Amino acid sequence: MTDEPLDVLVLGGGAAGLSGALTLARSRRSVLVLDAGEPRNAPAAGVHAFLTRDGLPPAELVRLGRAEVESYGGRVRTGAAVTARREGPVLAVDTADGETLRARRLLVATGLVDELPDLPGVRELWGHDVLHCPYCHGWEVRDRAVAVLGTGPNALHQVKLFSQLTDDLVYLRHRAPALTDDEAEQLAALDVAVIDEEVTGLEIADGRLVGARLADGRVVARQALVVGPRFVARSAVLEDLGVEVLDHALGGRYVATVDPTGRTAVPGVWVAGNVTDLSAQVVGAAAEGTLAGARINADLVEEDIARAVARHREGALA
Template sequence: MTDEPLDALVLGGGAAGLSGALTLARSRRSVLVLDAGEPRNAPAEGVHAFLTRDGLPPAELVRLGRAEVESYGGRFRSGAAVAARRESELFAVDTADGDTLRARRLLVATGLVDELPDLPGVRELWGHDVLHCPYCHGWEVRDQPVAVLGSGPNSLHQVKLFSQLTADLVYLRHHAPALSPDEAEELAALGVTVIDEEVARLEIADGRLTGVRLVGGRVVPRTALVVGPRFVARSAVLEDLGVPVVDHPWGGRYVATADVTGRTEVPGVWVAGNVADLSAQVVAAAAAGTMAGARINADLVEEDIARAVARHREGALA
């Protein structure tokens, strides 16, 4: 058991958690990052749309971030948080290896889990030839034969966005609702081919996507497939503390925040990154972590001042 309480405990060592920890460490706060080592973007070859870091491998971004946090005195510990509770003025977080960490404030940046369509080949190619975000990976598949799988309420939106990136685009309706006349007209105007037949599996050769096989046996040659995962926040620890977790209109679950700084309805608990914003790219998650870290420090400053004033008054009365 770790006896000395931290100023702040950060759960999650991705872009959001690292940015929050960096801000707190630079404010001379005692901060520890507890990281389970399960980054959501691990399968991706690079981080994109992150100014000055475009194309950087995700693991390298984490390595550089950890080094920066450590240079200001921040600490790291490998492991997962399995439970959390309030103990008087502190938060107590139990780790998977049986320890308990205590801190005055919590920043939860545990991210989310991508629940992918249940089709053979999707998980194998996820983050490479199977993707979901045009801003994260669209440039890399520009002008290629791309298919969008009707796998979620956001599928038609994905079709429209990817039509900007390639003229060879197919919409595999799969299990999605039938198109309305207006929707069908829009896709026809964009030159998008619509295939109503259900998908059976992906065709893979040498680790790369070569096509999509339909249940009738026909193979649609494609080199990239766009899917719509269900995004589910890693929120168990937050739920222990009574932080609200709500349904997203596009499917999935995320953590509700009380303000733009990531403050939750539970005093002393902040969130940042995909756990609270399912669509946040890496650069947005990093910005959210910075904002949360700054607000946590300001909150601690106010508490420190209140304690100093109380001591000062006690001294004046002595």
């Protein structure tokens, strides 16, 4: 690295970060993507609901994205950001390997962490037989024996969405509040069986889900389990800079922005993807990255013009 700061440092090399970097590189900005190599969707077999890329393995999407960024002069490297601070007009980020990267603008697309229910087997099957999003993975479990686990405030909403994907659906209330009369009527109308017993773990055979084990010893035979993770933004570096992190109404934590482009209240800092939009799918995160990249470039253009005008005035007075 030279002493000259980058135009933009992008933290996070998923769909949001790479899309932002691609937009910036195509605008002839010096841009570096620093990626810790911990993609949220790594357990999944494929990316879904992404037009022209449906079913593509997540690692392949990243490989293609990196190649596109690099084809326009952008750089991508593996590494983790550990702290950040402002140094006069630039933003400085310290990496885990002891380097300091400096840039005029910062785009943070570090995503989120899925905090899963603490039940044996859930983590092991996450992204395959254990899932949460009907739009990301619902088609893959269509017409199967599916259960929705009563965790989180969104469980009944998940039941309703998955009811259109399979006729064999069970609601495992687990530790969720008792159903109201209206809720019970809705599930009865949908022909969704309700089991009030607490779940103690999953039964797995040959790496696949075969059922949910109840506290009374029974096993409810199922082929897929829908859970509600708590989504927590990877925000430590942003908090170093004073960016606000908020509690979400449905649980979890997300980074606050001041406009739809992902700009935060801290000058020079933008965010995109799941770090700020907990429900964004891959295609949505990519779109947010593109929008943030375009806005960052426009912001830099205005700064460059102001500098050029200052130099012009100095020359006229000389």
